[in-house]
Amino acid sequence: MLEAACDARIAACAVRRPSDGTLDMEMGLALAFDGIIIGAGVMGASAAMHLASAGMKRLLLLEKGPGVGSGSTGKSSACIRQTYSHYEVCLMAYEALQLFKNWQDFTGLEAPRANFVNCGVLFLVDKDDASVPKILDIHRRVGVKSAVLDDKARLELFPDVDFRAPPAHVVGLSDEAACDVVAVHEHEGGFADPVGTAEDMLDVARRLGAQARFKARVVKILQQGGRIAGIEADIAGQREVIHAPVVVNCAGPWAMGINRLAGVSLPQKLVATRNQIVSKQFPETLRGNIPMIIDMVNGIYCRLEANREQIITGSVREEDEREQVADPDHYNEVADAPFREEKLALLHHRVSTFEARGNITSYAGLYTVNQDDYHPIIDRAPLEGFFPVCGFSGHGFKLSPVVGALVAQKVLGQWGRVTSGVPTGFFNADRPRLTTNWGGVIA
Numbered sequence: 001m002l003e004a005a006c007d008a009r010i011a012a013c014a015v016r017r018p019s020d021g022t023l024d025m026e027m028g029l030a031l032a033f034d035g036i037i038i039g040a041g042v043m044g045a046s047a048a049m050h051l052a053s054a055g056m057k058r059l060l061l062l063e064k065g066p067g068v069g070s071g072s073t074g075k076s077s078a079c080i081r082q083t084y085s086h087y088e089v090c091l092m093a094y095e096a097l098q099l100f101k102n103w104q105d106f107t108g109l110e111a112p113r114a115n116f117v118n119c120g121v122l123f124l125v126d127k128d129d130a131s132v133p134k135i136l137d138i139h140r141r142v143g144v145k146s147a148v149l150d151d152k153a154r155l156e157l158f159p160d161v162d163f164r165a166p167p168a169h170v171v172g173l174s175d176e177a178a179c180d181v182v183a184v185h186e187h188e189g190g191f192a193d194p195v196g197t198a199e200d201m202l203d204v205a206r207r208l209g210a211q212a213r214f215k216a217r218v219v220k221i222l223q224q225g226g227r228i229a230g231i232e233a234d235i236a237g238q239r240e241v242i243h244a245p246v247v248v249n250c251a252g253p254w255a256m257g258i259n260r261l262a263g264v265s266l267p268q269k270l271v272a273t274r275n276q277i278v279s280k281q282f283p284e285t286l287r288g289n290i291p292m293i294i295d296m297v298n299g300i301y302c303r304l305e306a307n308r309e310q311i312i313t314g315s316v317r318e319e320d321e322r323e324q325v326a327d328p329d330h331y332n333e334v335a336d337a338p339f340r341e342e343k344l345a346l347l348h349h350r351v352s353t354f355e356a357r358g359n360i361t362s363y364a365g366l367y368t369v370n371q372d373d374y375h376p377i378i379d380r381a382p383l384e385g386f387f388p389v390c391g392f393s394g395h396g397f398k399l400s401p402v403v404g405a406l407v408a409q410k411v412l413g414q415w416g417r418v419t420s421g422v423p424t425g426f427f428n429a430d431r432p433r434l435t436t437n438w439g440g441v442i443a
């Protein structure tokens, strides 16, 4: 593949402002690469790191924003848990967690910025939830360290967390939801800085020779002879054509538009979806360990932020993941007042020693929900040289350090910086629909 890429570089000539998507081979000087990645979120950065590690020498990443993390990544809650409905996804999260834990060794960077916080994860479910034995079985097979907490362990480990049944009057709860809670504790996991994580991975790629250009919006996917030939981009107001035999689409909520530019349609329905977060000051008086909590009973998740100065809360309810956004460049980036009120009330129930006072802020981000089965597509498209890496729904961040390794397998037929045990075909577009235990948000 690399040899073929070099041949293409010699043969190709860059042309400014072509009138259509085909290449004019007669004019211009060659500005050509072995591969182009679209998007500097965690997925583009991971793809760049692993492709460069696997030996792709002339690699270019293009990002329309001014810096790393301009899309989903910059708004991500960046929670890292390993509980999933499928062995393969749990394995991928487990593998990624090992990398987060050993981030400095993994990246080789002197002062990495991912700042992984290993606070553990509490997964709270209804006592009648049939998924618990399945979760524990998958954990055991993968090697995830976890246990169901009894009353004594709950009190010792998490004195500030209220494990009791939510009172029926708590906003948004039906009577059926007022139940006893089973607490599955993942001993390891937590959260990281999402932009720092992407920056670190891109730094590794750059040290290996990859280049990145910002304020560079891909506006055309070029094809020749039925295969990828490069892209046309608007770079700081100038149109430029850049040749490459490989284009990797890591454009997050914009990925569907890039697929359309390439004339590629996937079997899955991918939708840019608005997702809201509430952030509140966290009182200094609470000194116990607050883990990352996924509360399936109250329908929220939460974790600490900014050196324990804040706590952020989002939803795990499928009904909060339905607001489709037609143009990812324009959407309401502030959370709605009813959302803020409801989620804070639920948070106050779960962390009952939490004071009512404190500044509240909120925001909304976008991610691409795969409405078919909530899992990503990491595949080669029927258009030769085009690789969609998209549809990660609300759980892509934690998988990202391993995603690029799968991309390197797809593109070059070899692993990048790590070898994964996840079958490379697991996220193929033509897979059978993957089921989930709890609906979309927790896939």
Ligand SMILES: Cc1cc2nc3c(=O)[nH]c(=O)nc-3n(C[C@H](O)[C@H](O)[C@H](O)COP(=O)(O)OP(=O)(O)OC[C@H]3O[C@@H](n4cnc5c(N)ncnc54)[C@H](O)[C@@H]3O)c2cc1C
Binding pocket: 038, 039, 040, 041, 042, 043, 044, 062, 063, 064, 065, 068, 069, 070, 071, 072, 073, 074, 075, 076, 077, 078, 079, 080, 216, 217, 218, 219, 250, 251, 252, 253, 254, 255, 258, 275, 276, 277, 314, 364, 365, 366, 367, 389, 390, 392, 393, 394, 395, 396, 397, 398, 399
């Ligand atoms: C509010 C919120 C909370 C989340 N919480 C979690 C969580 O707790 N745990 C978890 O694992 N995941 C979480 N996620 C999901 C996770 O953040 C995403 O799956 C992940 O960030 C997707 O990364 P990406 O690189 O695919 O996309 P993005 O980060 O969106 O990157 C795509 C990039 O492509 C660029 N781009 C788009 N079009 C073009 C173009 N034409 N030319 C050049 N560049 C272009 C964009 O500017 C953008 O920077 C959350 C997401 C959100 C929004």
